[in-house]
Amino acid sequence: MAVAGKPVGFVRMPMAAGLALALLMVPVGGALAEPKPTIAQAKKKLDKLNDQADQLVEKYNQASEKWKKARKKYRGLNAALTTQTAKVAGLRKDLVTMAVTSYQGGSVGWQNLVGQANPNLVLSGLATADQISASRAQTLNAFDEANKELRDNRDKAKEALAEADQTRDELADEKTRVEKMIKAQTKVLRELGTYRTGDPNSSGIQYNGPASGNARAALSFAYAQIGKPYRYGGTGPDGWDCSGLVQASWRSGGVSLPRTTWEQWSWGASRKVSLSELQPGDLLFSQGLGHVGLYAGNGKIVHAPQTGDVVKEVPLSAYGGRLVGAVRP
Template identity: 60%
Template sequence: MPLAAGLAIGLLLSPTSEALAAPKPTIKQAKAKLKKLNDKADKVVDRYNTATEKYKAAQGEYGKLNASYKRKLETVATLRAQVVAMAVDTYKLGPDARSWPTMVGQPDPTGMLGSLALADRLSQEKMARLAAFDRENRGLKDERDKAETALQAADKERDGVEKERSEVRKLIAQQKKLLEKLGAYKTGDPNSTGIKYTGAASGNAAAVLRFAYAQVGKPYVFGGTGPRGWDCSGLTQASWRAGGVSLPRTTWQQWAWGSSRKVDLKDLQPGDLIFSSGLGHVSIYAGNGQIVHAPQTGDVVKVVTLSSYGGTLVGAIRP
């Protein structure tokens, strides 16, 4: 057997699969990969939330326009019935109630004048009804077209939601796999009653933090708006709602909403919202160097030190 052929067969038969397999990642490498996945997931989840909000808005717009179209449809149907009744009456009574034989057939001048006035009034009413029918009927197509356009927009936004949801699910599967390898995957308790807030916040900020602390231990859920699970902006929105302030849904929207309410990170007060670089994450400052937040997949709502968060912060707002 030629030497080259023998070597080739030997290589094929030798147990080299283990030697050639890529080495398992170290804990440090797995954590670094997880951090990248978490950063990416934060942004994708916010895109998903934004798409969902746009879809809801488009659905609402379609609902209003469709209701308006249906009301106009009913109005046109009523006017159409009146116009048909008028046509039938005209056929029965003759086309011109003011014809000369009819008028002169009245027994006295007063009766004749009264007939003239009545005929004019009936004619005006008929003309008004015909004009109304024509106007509403022409407007009906506009209303229908507006409703159909809004429905198409809603369908487009729905498709956007599905696209982002698919991307999120892929990322979640990767995050979960890594967390399970690290033994760090937390399912959380959807029925958790949390912990008591005992910090120095007052006024509506105290109500905000009491609510947020009561969610501690519940799982992070992408797109979660409670009560059994939360994502980061879902938690901040609901917490500030408990404090009497209505925030928009997504991290990006909350940051934009607070453009005139920004505060320096050196001047944080309990209740302030803290945003990470890239606006992928938002948390609530609890005072004494701590934050409460819904971190990411495989974790739970929790209280940690601001310094342990590990991300670059872009700023804060005070609702």
């Protein structure tokens, strides 16, 4: 029988039954699964993560270099402090010996010279008294100066230690941020099926480009690293980050570069060249100065890209207009 206002066949369902049916239609877990991102979306997310990671890794490298310098400074001051402590101890011993000798033997003074019949002996005694007095004064002054230097060195060492402790904490904070970012990068790369572990023992390939001299030595080194994994903070020999690879490559070419991309860019302030006049071996920097590679000639770049990838040669066009400048060592 049709219910007024309702089509034939419609049966009113009790509310409790309706709720039960609705619940049965919801997947286990109580919520609908989020749709898997498309390849294009994943790649876009990865590009964003890579840009962020470049900056974080270089901040980590900067903190690492700061920590190493602070630690070296403290160790040097601490060694000086140890040497100065030994010097003060030696002078203190000399003072004690001098005091004991003066007490036991009596000081050479006017009372010792009275009654001498020989004028020459009197003059000799006066000279000896002056010499002993001058020697004592010199020893006391040396002791005072050494103690002052000891206090100064101790204060400087304490300051250096505090600085090293602070930079160690900064380094730990940056490391935590980088590792969180790497975890996110790795997740996306595995979703895309493009994660590459690399071979830490890779012998690379031979460089056959047009470079010569120091630049050829630098590029030959860089190409010998091809296939090795990207590793944040990596300075070789089994893994590299971008600035670590560039620094080591040019070191083999006889040029000492700073460690981080920002420092390398600053170091090259008077060595910048136009992107239209690139030569093999030039350092190429991307926007934000978070990444650097080496121009290899013939429109090629060799670099250590990012997490989940390996040292490799890529066309200049791979940077997609993101290059901001070049430096020629």
